[in-house]
Amino acid sequence: MSDAESPTDMSSADHEDHDHHVGPGYATPQAAIEQAEPEKLAYVMGLYVGTDVDAPDFVAVVDVDPGSDTYQEVINRIAMPNEGDELHHFGWNACSSSCHAEGLERSHLVVPGQRSSRIHIIDATDRREPEIEKVIEPERVFEHDLSAPHTVHCVPGGNIVISMLGDADGDLPGGFLELGEDFEIKGRWEADSGEMQMNYDYWYQPRHNVMISSEWAAPKTYYPGFDLEDVENGDYGQRLHVWDWENRSHEETLDLGEEGQIPLEVRFLHSPESTHGYVGAALSSNIFYFSNEGGNWHAEKAIDFEAEEHPDWDMPVPALPTDILVSMDDRYLYGSNWLHGEVWMYDISDPANPRKADSISLGGFFGECQSLGDRELTGGPQMLQLSLDGERLYWTSSLFSSWDNQFFPEMSEEGSVMLKADIDPRNGTLTLDEDFLVDFGEMPEGPARAHEIRWPGGDCTSDVWR
Amino acid sequence: MSYTVELIRNGISNTIPVRPEQTVLAAAEDVDRSLPFGCRTGACGTCTGRVLAGELEHRRPPRALKTKHLDAGYVLLCIAEPRADSRVTVGKDVVAELVENPWK
Numbered sequence: 181m182s183d184a185e186s187p188t189d190m191s192s193a194d195h196e197d198h199d200h201h202v203g204p205g206y207a208t209p210q211a212a213i214e215q216a217e218p219e220k221l222a223y224v225m226g227l228y229v230g231t232d233v234d235a236p237d238f239v240a241v242v243d244v245d246p247g248s249d250t251y252q253e254v255i256n257r258i259a260m261p262n263e264g265d266e267l268h269h270f271g272w273n274a275c276s277s278s279c280h281a282e283g284l285e286r287s288h289l290v291v292p293g294q295r296s297s298r299i300h301i302i303d304a305t306d307r308r309e310p311e312i313e314k315v316i317e318p319e320r321v322f323e324h325d326l327s328a329p330h331t332v333h334c335v336p337g338g339n340i341v342i343s344m345l346g347d348a349d350g351d352l353p354g355g356f357l358e359l360g361e362d363f364e365i366k367g368r369w370e371a372d373s374g375e376m377q378m379n380y381d382y383w384y385q386p387r388h389n390v391m392i393s394s395e396w397a398a399p400k401t402y403y404p405g406f407d408l409e410d411v412e413n414g415d416y417g418q419r420l421h422v423w424d425w426e427n428r429s430h431e432e433t434l435d436l437g438e439e440g441q442i443p444l445e446v447r448f449l450h451s452p453e454s455t456h457g458y459v460g461a462a463l464s465s466n467i468f469y470f471s472n473e474g475g476n477w478h479a480e481k482a483i484d485f486e487a488e489e490h491p492d493w494d495m496p497v498p499a500l501p502t503d504i505l506v507s508m509d510d511r512y513l514y515g516s517n518w519l520h521g522e523v524w525m526y527d528i529s530d531p532a533n534p535r536k537a538d539s540i541s542l543g544g545f546f547g548e549c550q551s552l553g554d555r556e557l558t559g560g561p562q563m564l565q566l567s568l569d570g571e572r573l574y575w576t577s578s579l580f581s582s583w584d585n586q587f588f589p590e591m592s593e594e595g596s597v598m599l600k601a602d603i604d605p606r607n608g609t610l611t612l613d614e615d616f617l618v619d620f621g622e623m624p625e626g627p628a629r630a631h632e633i634r635w636p637g638g639d640c641t642s643d644v645w646r
Numbered sequence: 647m648s649y650t651v652e653l654i655r656n657g658i659s660n661t662i663p664v665r666p667e668q669t670v671l672a673a674a675e676d677v678d679r680s681l682p683f684g685c686r687t688g689a690c691g692t693c694t695g696r697v698l699a700g701e702l703e704h705r706r707p708p709r710a711l712k713t714k715h716l717d718a719g720y721v722l723l724c725i726a727e728p729r730a731d732s733r734v735t736v737g738k739d740v741v742a743e744l745v746e747n748p749w750k
Contacts, residue, residue, distance in 0.1 A: 265684075327689070349689060350689025403692075406748070494749060582691070582742075585742045
């Protein structure tokens with residue numbers, strides 16, 4: 181029994197016989213691997229921003245159960261009440277970090293609009309028929325001089341912290357917004373933001389009292405699209421910020437330098453004991469490894485993707501690794517190179533020295549595979565999600581509406597795809613499932629983009645352990 | 647009093663009345679004419695239009711637009727009020743003109 185099922189269906193005895201915890205999630209990462217059933221549903225952000233379809237963005241419920249009659253179909257869409265949100269990342273109200281918190285359930289999705297700064301609270305107690313329960317309007321967010329919500333993590337005990345990339349004007353600095361268990365805004369999470377200006381993703385590792393956040397840019401800089409002039413002006417990020425988790429204070433800045441430009445997704449290993457983690461520097465196309473040695477945090481380049489010459493481009497094309505994730509067993513790091521068109525798998529059993537295990541070349545500007553059946557693979561591999569058992573990797577192809585329109589303009593007409601690969605973790609291999617394709621180009625209102633993916637029962641990019 | 651603002655999107659033209667203290671986006675919503683938009687604060691550029699004739703004035707700083715965009719006649723309809731009868735093109739293709747693929 182896992183909390184992939186509706187939480188109300190779950191008796192407390194289901195957990196107690198194994199690990200004596202009473203809250204949501206799993207006692208340990210290994211317990212998640214053992215206890216989670218294979219995923220049957222996926223929640224995927226679907227969006228119309230930056231297309232000529234005037235319709236609100238939606239949460240897609242995708243059937244990923246191979247035994248189902250509606251396998252690979254979007255079986256439900258929860259439309260947002262307004263247009264223009266740009267749904268992007270989202271998260272649960274509670275995860276394994278609250279597994280000892282009695283009474284909490286993994287019941288609600290917190291779904292922010294990246295452009296609108298509107299925050300939707302969706303009751304997903306019925307896993308197939310989620311319903312919008314509450315909407316926090318942008319004006320309520322702007323009151324805290326914050327905008328552009330991005331990463332949603334629940335924190336132990338039921339509160340929710342959202343990284344906010346801008347101030348109320350879409351300028352710098354950003355910060356963090358805290359919601360209570362009742363989904364009301366409590367205020368700013370941080371007590372002291374030190375020299376932090378830019379924000380993007382964050383991950384916390386409570387046993388080590390640390391949070392690490394990364395940097396994209398001011399919303400006014402990245403919202404309209406990517407302008408190299410902004411990079412030259414220093415308007416894009418290249419730093420990590422180390423925070424005291426308990427005191428909510430900025431402690432240290434790790435400057436990744438020119439090779440660390442636009443550090444996006446931050447992933448600690450899942451073991452609560454671990455002080456190892458990675459961040460993908462998208463523009464520089466390097467993966468940085470960070471760790472704590474002797475009480476000091478440091479970061480160093482661990483994987484370097486070379487730019488490639490393309491006959492139609494004046495300058496070598498950067499790989500643009502826009503998403504990374506760590507398998508629940510902490511054995512593999514996966515990533516996506518959006519412009520090159522590659523999904524990769526690295527062995528991280530020696531965390532400071534990732535070793536390439538396998539990769540798939542598809543989509544993007546260099547992918548060997550550019551279509552499945554008669555469907556062109558618009559865009560490149562982008563947001564990743566891995567099954568808890570580490571045997572199935574899924575991804576979507578949209579990055580951000582304005583950036584999609586700049587690099588893969590055909591996506592606004594054809595929509596995104598969601599694809600899958602099968603993994604053999606024992607042998608370190610990644611194989612494209614050529615029979616799997618969820619086509620977001622086929623939505624009733626018109627072709628849609630697809631972004632982040634989550635499972636009903638927790639996943640490799642959000643669950644944290646204390 | 648109102649000005650008339652002609653909005654051209656994908657070749658389709660609609661003329662709507664816009665009061666001088668009203669944004670073009672709000673006026674379009676009043677008459678059920680869809681325009682693309684995102685942040686509604688002038689930061690994101692989703693509502694960018696290009697002024698072909700007339701005059702519009704931003705009611706708050708148009709942060710999504712650089713000086714080169716303002717000089718070329720781009721305008722953010724979520725924060726733009728009319729100062730004369732105007733003609734504006736709008737839509738995702740107008741937004742896409744703000745940036746190009748820098749490597750290509």
